[in-house]
Amino acid sequence: EVQLVESGGGLVQPGGSLRLSCATSGFTFYSSAMTWVRQAPGKGLEWVATIYSGGAFTGYADSVKGRFTISRDDAKNTVYLQMNSLKAEDTAVYYCAKSNARGQGTQVTVSS
Secondary structure, eight states: OOEEEEEOOEEEOTTOOEEEEEEEESSOGGGOOEEEEEEOTTSOEEEEEEEOTTSSOEEEOTTTTTTEEEEEETTTTEEEEEEOSOOGGGOEEEEEEETTEEOOOEEEEEOO
16 A cells, blocks of 8 residues: 655744655655645645656756755655745645656645
8 A cells, every 4th residue: 555644744834844754655756756746725736846656867846946855765764855945926835746646745835
C-alpha cells in the first residue's frame, strides 16, 4: 500500500522559508517520479513541482520557479520541497503525490 506522509508546514511571514518533507513507503521510491501539488482555499489542485527518478530532472510551475526547490533522498525514501521567498498566494495545503496517490497534506500559511 502506497503511503505518503507530509510534514513541515506552518505559519510563516511573507519572505520567509519553509521546508516540506514527504516520507514514503509501499512502493519502489528510487524509480518513481514524485510530485508536489497544492490546494489553496476555495481553489482546485495546482501542480507545483516534479522530480524524476535519479533526481537529475525537475519541473516547476511558473508561479514557484526560482523560489521553490524539489529534491529527493532515495536512501530515506523521502522527497522535499524547499520554499523560499514565500508569498501570501503560496498559502495552501501542500500534498506530495505519486501517480494518483496523495498524502493527507500539510498546511502552509503565509501571513504577517
